Amino acid sequence: MPSSFLIHFKKFKHFHECAKAQMECSWHKTAQIHAENYLPVKRNPGKAIIHQLDKAVLNQIEENRKKLLPILSTIIFCGTHDIALRGNQSTNGNIIDLYKFRIEAGDNLLAEHLQKAPSNARYTSHRAQNELISSCEHVIRSNIVSAANSAIGFSVIADESADISGTEQLSIGVRFVEKTGNEYKIREEFLGFAPLESMTADGIAGTIIDNCEKFGLEMEKLLGQGYDGCSSMAGKEGGVQALISRKYPLASFVHCAAHRLNLAVNDLNNVSAVRNSVGTIKSIIQFFRESPKRRVLVPNIPLLCDTRWSAKYRSIRIFSENFKEIFFKLDDLAINSSGKTAQVAHQLRCSCTSSAFLVIMVTISRYSSLLEPVTQSLQAVQLNLLNVQNHVSNLLDVFLNHRGSANLFFKENVFDRVTEIAEALNIDLAIPRICAKSVMRDNYPSSSVEDYFVKAIYIPYLDSLIGSLKTRFSDKNSPQFCLFALHPCNLAMLDRTSFKGKVDTIQSIYKIDNFENEAMCWFDMWIQKKDIPDKNLGDMELIDLLSYSEFFPATRQALLIALTLPASTCTVERSFSTLRRVKTWLRSTMADDRLSGKIRILGMRFIYL
Numbered sequence: 040m041p042s043s044f045l046i047h048f049k050k051f052k053h054f055h056e057c058a059k060a061q062m063e064c065s066w067h068k069t070a071q072i073h074a075e076n077y078l079p080v081k082r083n084p085g086k087a088i089i090h091q092l093d094k095a096v097l098n099q100i101e102e103n104r105k106k107l108l109p110i111l112s113t114i115i116f117c118g119t120h121d122i123a124l125r126g127n128q129s130t131n132g133n134i135i136d137l138y139k140f141r142i143e144a145g146d147n148l149l150a151e152h153l154q155k156a157p158s159n160a161r162y163t164s165h166r167a168q169n170e171l172i173s174s175c176e177h178v179i180r181s182n183i184v185s186a187a188n189s190a191i192g193f194s195v196i197a198d199e200s201a202d203i204s205g206t207e208q209l210s211i212g213v214r215f216v217e218k219t220g221n222e223y224k225i226r227e228e229f230l231g232f233a234p235l236e237s238m239t240a241d242g243i244a245g246t247i248i249d250n251c252e253k254f255g256l257e258m259e260k261l262l263g264q265g266y267d268g269c270s271s272m273a274g275k276e277g278g279v280q281a282l283i284s285r286k287y288p289l290a291s292f293v294h295c296a297a298h299r300l301n302l303a304v305n306d307l308n309n310v311s312a313v314r315n316s317v318g319t320i321k322s323i324i325q326f327f328r329e330s331p332k333r334r335v336l337v338p339n340i341p342l343l344c345d346t347r348w349s350a351k352y353r354s355i356r357i358f359s360e361n362f363k364e365i366f367f368k369l370d371d372l373a374i375n376s377s378g379k380t381a382q383v384a385h386q387l388r389c390s391c392t393s394s395a396f397l398v399i400m401v402t403i404s405r406y407s408s409l410l411e412p413v414t415q416s417l418q419a420v421q422l423n424l425l426n427v428q429n430h431v432s433n434l435l436d437v438f439l440n441h442r443g444s445a446n447l448f449f450k451e452n453v454f455d456r457v458t459e460i461a462e463a464l465n466i467d468l469a470i471p472r473i474c475a476k477s478v479m480r481d482n483y484p485s486s487s488v489e490d491y492f493v494k495a496i497y498i499p500y501l502d503s504l505i506g507s508l509k510t511r512f513s514d515k516n517s518p519q520f521c522l523f524a525l526h527p528c529n530l531a532m533l534d535r536t537s538f539k540g541k542v543d544t545i546q547s548i549y550k551i552d553n554f555e556n557e558a559m560c561w562f563d564m565w566i567q568k569k570d571i572p573d574k575n576l577g578d579m580e581l582i583d584l585l586s587y588s589e590f591f592p593a594t595r596q597a598l599l600i601a602l603t604l605p606a607s608t609c610t611v612e613r614s615f616s617t618l619r620r621v622k623t624w625l626r627s628t629m630a631d632d633r634l635s636g637k638i639r640i641l642g643m644r645f646i647y648l
Contacts, residue, residue: 106152110162113137114171121620124168134168176231183213183228184255190215191599192289193256194263196227196608197247199235200615202622207235209243210611210618211250214265216582216602223585225602227420227610230254232618240271244282261290265605267298289549291519295608296427296512297417303507304410310499316399317343319390320358323365326383333380336368337361352407352414359404366391366464394468397457398492402500405452409437418609424514425523425581427606431512435505442501446490449497454489521545522601525558525594526581527565538562545597554593561594 061067117124117134125132142150153161162171187193193215202208214227233250236242251258264280266272272279273294280292308314321343327333328342338361341354358365369391372384390396413430416422441448461468470491485491514520521541523529530538542558545551582602588595 106148106156107162109141109146109149110138110167111171111175113141114168115175118172118175125165135163138163180230180254183226183230186217186226187213187215187228188255188257188260190217190260190603191596192260192262192603194265194293194603194605195247195251195261195283195290196265196605196611197243198267198608198611198615199243200618202618204622207238208232208618209235209246210614211247212608212611212614213256214263214603214605214610216599221586223582223599223602225421225423225582227605229611229614232614238271240274240277240279240282243271244279247279248283248286258287261287262600263604264290264292265295265608266292267608268294268302291517291604293424293519293605294514295606296422296424297414297607297609299511300410300414300417300431300508303504303511306507307500307503310496310503312395312496313399313403313500316396317355317403319387319396320355320400323369323387323391324354324358326387327365327368330380333368333372336372337365352411355400355407356404356411359400362391362400362460363463392464392466394457394461394466394488394492395471395496397460397466397468398453398496399500401453401456401460402497406500406504409434417607420610421580421582422606423581423602424520424604424606425526425601428512428523431508435508438501438505438508442498442505445493445498445501449493450489453497454492518544518548519601519604522597522604523581525561525598525601526584527579530562530565535559535562549597549600551593551596554597557591557593558597561588561591 113134114124116122116137122133124134138149138153142153153163193213196212196214197209199207199209210232211230212227213230214225217224217226231250231254233246235246248258251261261283264283266280270278273292275281280290284290284292308317324340324343327337327340338357340357340361341350343354344350366388369384369388373381373388375381376384391400413434416430417427441452458468460466468488470485470488483491483494485494521544524533524538524541533541539559542555545558546554581598584598585595588598
């Protein structure tokens, strides 16, 4: 700026004269021209200088993108319908036939491209296909990562499985709460597979951290970890969760609820009679299913799968419902068949004629019908730790009620059904032989068959189930569980001092600004129920409370943290089914960098298209 302008502008009364003189200066006019030329470039930053100078180059790029669109849409179509792209060579296969089909259907743009484009610029080679698959994966994953980074925080969930080639694949997912308008939604998304070079805790933890950073997640926002309960993952000192927690202190570990329920049921194997009976049921189902001729003799009963837990409970329930028909077919095969079939059928028939087997089968079937819907509920994406505790509390209430009146419930729910089956199959219900001096047998004093099996089987079964549930789901005392004290149902059971203690615990972990004052106001609001519509608080979900937290930003942050903590790892476990469909024997050499992209496109049919 000229010095004369500064001198003349020492007094405000000279402002108009000085401003008019400045506008007439040549340097001011030059700066104005430069600014007018800069604005169009600033408003269209995507256009390079060469594009602005040569519109022909820009038009060529647009035309090339239009030509690439039918090729990309064909690849996505194959991926979303689980169709292999190539045959033995790149010049044949499903995708080449689909190109021809599109041309026959009138796709002139694709036809012109394949006819006139140079052989090195047709984008139909396997390398171009892999690049397009990777681009699809990158776009989808970037959207997920961007949403996770925009949330208050996120949790990492992971599980491991081996593919058909023997490579250990770690499935990594993320859980966060997304806000769309005024609505909140819990999202659990699959991020990708990572091959494990080391199965140690250090190797797995390093793989999780490296891949999360590679995906672009802001790891300082990591609030939770969800794994199964094996020692390498859940170990308090040297497990994966401990190693990651040392680097990211806010990342609380949560043992998968579905795994915990399954472990509680598996603890029943400590009761030897239950373990033996379950083995007999599994052998009978496998005996009929392994032969097409024998399979048609009985109703279709699913295999007793150890990994699909809801299917396991369903299998036992269906087996019990059709046991009479199964028994008669075993008897018929034992008499009218020959060779190994008759031998195995006779052994299985003898195994399932004991009184103890009938009692255990009906007992397990009865409680499998109670566990089956709970297992399915524990696999929901919208589930949170408070829902888990409510489900388990309801189960415990039912089991404790049955345990308190064991004789009554055993007679109504188990023994009457056992008596009906025994009469139909001509089986005499009897007490097993009792040895007075033996300490290895169930020598329970009893006045009747019913009384004996209540003491020998029914009560030990319930005691084992109740004890395992209490032990496996005993995380109410964990510091993170204090977050759920913000729910009105839990507030009603606390006094002001107790609630203040839980607030202090939350604040010591998460350091939320002004949380102590807001939380006490939140407590007073729900206790007095001012301006709260009439609603059953027991039916109110944790996510519903966010609509009441408009004037409680710190409390809302605590609620969002509680919703972000993972309840199960079922989302990443579902990717294993897709893994087995994608990487088959014929595709066992598929590279790891293409595997995640292929699975990601397969999921687009349900999520993104």
